[in-house]
Amino acid sequence: MKKDIVLCGVGGQGILTVAVLAVSAAVKQGLNFRQSEVHGMSQRGGAVECHVRISDKDIHGDLVGRGRADCIISVEPLEALRQIEYLAKDGVIITNTEPFKNIPDYPPQERLLELYKNSGARHILVDAAALARQAGNARAQNVVMAGAAAKYLGLGEQAMLDAVTVMFAPKGAGVVELNLKAFEIGLKAASGIAVG
Amino acid sequence: METETMEKLLLMGDEAVGRAAIDAQLGGAFGYPGTPSTEIFEYLQEHSRKTKAFPALWAANEKVAFEEALGMSYAGKRAIVTMKSVGLNVAADPFICSAITGVNGGLVAAIADDPGMHSSQNEQDARYYAEFARVPCFEPANQQECYNMAREAFKFSEEHGLPVLLRLVTRIAHSRAPVNVFTPDSPRPEISLPPQDSLGWVLLPGVARKRFPELLKKRAVMAEKQGAAEWNYVTRYKDAATRKKGIIACGTGYNYLMEAFDALGLRADFLKISFYPVSPTLIRNFMEGRGEILVLEDGYPFLEERLLGLAGAGPKVRGRLDGTMPTTGELNPDKVCAAVAKVFGGMPPQPYFTKPDIPERPPMLCQGCPHTDTYHALNSALAERRPARVFSDIGCYTLGALKPHEAIHSCVEMGASIGMARGAADGGLKYSVAVIGDSTFGHSGMTALLGAAAANAPVTVFILDNGTTAMTGAQKSLSTGARLDALLAGLGVSPEHVRVITPLPARHGENARVIGEELDYRGLSVIIARRECIQILGKKK
Known part of the structure; x- marks a missing residue:
């Protein structure tokens, strides 16, 4: 078992939460992992990425090589394209379609969809904003994306749900419930979306 | 252990x-x-x-x-x-x-x-x-x-x-x-x-x-003794691709080397380094009989330069200096795999998809950040005052160099702003401005201000007092609030030229006026732009 994952988004969107959920589920199953983060200046509203590597064998490096990622999970559609060189030939992009527009020259939505279509990469487009609102809080887009990606991570849905419970427990039962719902909605939605 | x-x-x-x-x-x-x-x-x-x-x-x-x-x-x-x-x-x-x-x-x-x-x-x-x-x-x-x-x-x-x-x-x-x-x-x-x-x-x-x-x-x-045994050691493979070449791998170089071996399907003898000073004997023994040595190290070509020497006729040393590796930047799996392939042969994995032409997304100040309002007011005040330059410092506010603010013109190292602004003023710059955060001021701005105050140098110093060390994750600042005010008095800044503004959009006109007054004063002024970091404010809620 070996999964190389690149997570991305915009600073503040909570990609580390997705990383920790995956890693917690992996640890539960006795797997090895590396989770590489970037802190400091790049956190402030800029493009951020996080590499997660999971394996049942020893892992040496903290980074995924270009052309070797099994999946790219993105909380923002432009950001997945920025990381596309990491994707393996048969890898898959699972991305939120809700843009985070904090730059003046952000491409129009039609252009983005066209870029995905022309990329040649397998991809799953998830409207995580709408799904998060459905779960009760628009900010839970990251957890929706974790749910949408669960099938491709191969870590077991229950293990990831347990990780959601553990992660949000300090914030109270209401927050746990909301995030479990967000995860499940994401999971269900992804299974109904055709791979592009 | x-x-x-x-x-x-x-x-x-x-x-x-x-x-x-x-x-x-x-x-x-x-x-x-x-x-x-x-x-x-x-x-x-x-x-x-x-x-x-x-x-x-x-x-x-x-x-x-x-x-x-x-x-x-x-x-x-x-x-x-x-x-x-x-x-x-x-x-x-x-x-x-x-x-x-x-x-x-x-x-x-x-x-x-x-x-x-x-x-x-x-x-x-x-x-x-x-x-x-x-x-x-x-x-x-x-x-x-x-x-x-x-x-x-x-x-x-x-x-x-x-x-x-x-x-x-x-x-x-x-x-x-x-x-x-x-x-x-x-x-x-x-x-x-x-x-x-x-x-x-x-x-x-x-x-x-x-x-x-x-x-x-x-x-x-x-x-x-220590450098030759536990922390620095040679691994030899029975199935090594060649004995004529070897690799010295320091720190993270070792990790990416192990992955390159797997990706390229080859093995080669290597010397792992985790301790310095490295034993010259260990290196000489490893190099003996080898025609080429690839050096993998994160950062500068520290060991590579030492291996090269100037007069030696030893093996060919390959790494950052001969172009086998890029001369700058951190190591990663791709660079190391490519370098190992150059020296030992094999096909490194390549990216399969190409990144489309998309706009960059640089880091930026948060929505509602007090620095945004300070820079806006400063830009207004400087609009009709030329020539002017703003010497800044290390912190979130360094992002003021980028659009849409474009408010600062230098960032060198911790505390540089005040000294540089004074030097430029002494050199004849009419409106010489320093911008420094409260924590950076405590770190190494104070000493420069002491000299500027003693000379009453014609410099306008902004201390952006957001009450924290924001960029690194909101650590406690030692030189904020009342202690900062007392420090300024103690350093000898004239009290009538210490002005406090609250950087808020609603106060823009008033703030720009205060800043203008101090820019026109031909001695040292300190303007404290005081408003709590919104990240901290968010966490308190």
């Missing part, structure tokens, strides 16, 4: 260093925030807060932090001091001199380099400092080694009576992995001062002249 495994924890490299210090019966933690070192200290601070086992308070700057750690060591306790790469420039004086005094309790300087400059203004390599000071240096390749080597570093420091530099890089510091932690050391005696009549700590020239040769002697012994 002979001690038994206690438990497996999920730790970042930084946290693994912190945990090792705790298990080594730390006496005190010292440091100044700086990416990617901050989390070492924060891990220790959290432990300190819960257990009261040792003090852990941020210092005003890295020099002070180092001196406090050295004092703790003098008292016979184990001390750790943490900082980022460039922080050691600030602490270079005590660091280098502490090699001559030596230490009493174990003293570990955990320095986190940032090759690739994710969050730094250069990619300087702390191994040069270790060599400069003639002190030993450990360079872990992964999070487990962070723990093991930090534990070892305390012992090593005491055995040799020297400070030890522990060099981390961003990818190790900020990557999480399972780490086995071992039985803690037994508790240490309360205090054990050096004898009062010992002159070793008094670096009069006569004393230093005796101690320096002793340091050099220790260094030679260290290189041959």
Whole structure:
């Protein structure tokens, strides 16, 4: 078992939460992992990425090589394209379609969809904003994306749900419930979306 | 390590260093925030807060932090001091001199380099400092080694009576992995001062002249003994592709090498380096009979330059200097795999998809950040005042250089703003402005302001008092609020030219007017732009 994952988004969107959920589920199953983060200046509203590597064998490096990622999970559609060189030939992009527009020259939505279509990469487009609102809080887009990606991570849905419970427990039962719902909605939605 | 495994924890490299210090019966933690070192200290601070086992308070700057750690060591306790790469420039004086005094309790300087400059203004390599000071240096390749080597570093420091530099890089510091932690050391005696009549700590020239040769002697012994065995070792493969070529892999270079072997389906003999000074004998023996040596190291070509020499007729040395590897930037799996393929053959994996042409998304100030309003008001006030330049400093507010603010014209190093603004004013710049945050002001802006105040230099200094060290994650600032006001008075800034503004959109007109008045004053003014960091405000809610 070996999964190389690149997570991305915009600073503040909570990609580390997705990383920790995956890693917690992996640890539960006795797997090895590396989770590489970037802190400091790049956190402030800029493009951020996080590499997660999971394996049942020893892992040496903290980074995924270009052309070797099994999946790219993105909380923002432009950001997945920025990381596309990491994707393996048969890898898959699972991305939120809700843009985070904090730059003046952000491409129009039609252009983005066209870029995905022309990329040649397998991809799953998830409207995580709408799904998060459905779960009760628009900010839970990251957890929706974790749910949408669960099938491709191969870590077991229950293990990831347990990780959601553990992660949000300090914030109270209401927050746990909301995030479990967000995860499940994401999971269900992804299974109904055709791979592009 | 002979001690038994206690438990497996999920730790970042930084946290693994912190945990090792705790298990080594730390006496005190010292440091100044700086990416990617901050989390070492924060891990220790959290432990300190819960257990009261040792003090852990941020210092005003890295020099002070180092001196406090050295004092703790003098008292016979184990001390750790943490900082980022460039922080050691600030602490270079005590660091280098502490090699001559030596230490009493174990003293570990955990320095986190940032090759690739994710969050730094250069990619300087702390191994040069270790060599400069003639002190030993450990360079872990992964999070487990962070723990093991930090534990070892305390012992090593005491055995040799020297400070030890522990060099981390961003990818190790900020990557999480399972780490086995071992039985803690037994508790240490309360205090054990050096004898009062010992002159070793008094670096009069006569004393230093005796101690320096002793340091050099220790260094030679260290290189041959410790450097040759446990931490630096050769791996030979039965199925090595060739014996004519070998690899020297330092720190993270080792990780990417292991992956390159798998990706290329080949093996080659290599020498793993995690400890400096490296034994010359070890290197000579490894090089013997080989025509080419590939050097993999994160940061500068430190070892590569030493292997090259000038007169030697040894093997061809390949690495950053001959173009086998890029000359700058951090190591990664792609670069190392490509370099190994160049030297040993094989096809490295290639990216399959091409990144489309999409706009960059640089970091930016948060929505509602007080700095935005300060810069807006400053830009308005400077619109009709020319020539003008704004010398800035290190912090979130450095992002003011970018669109849409475009409000600052320099950022060099911690505290540079005030000195540079004064120098430019003395050189004839009419509107010379400095912009510095409250924490950076306490770090190294105060001394420059002292001189500017004494001369009443025609400079307008902004202190952006958001009450915290925001960029590194909101650590406590020592020079904010009432203490900052008192400092300014104490440094001799004329009270009528200390103005306080509240940077808010609604106050824009009023703020621009106040700034204009002080720009027109031909002496020193300090404008405190005071409003809490919105990240902190958000957390308080």
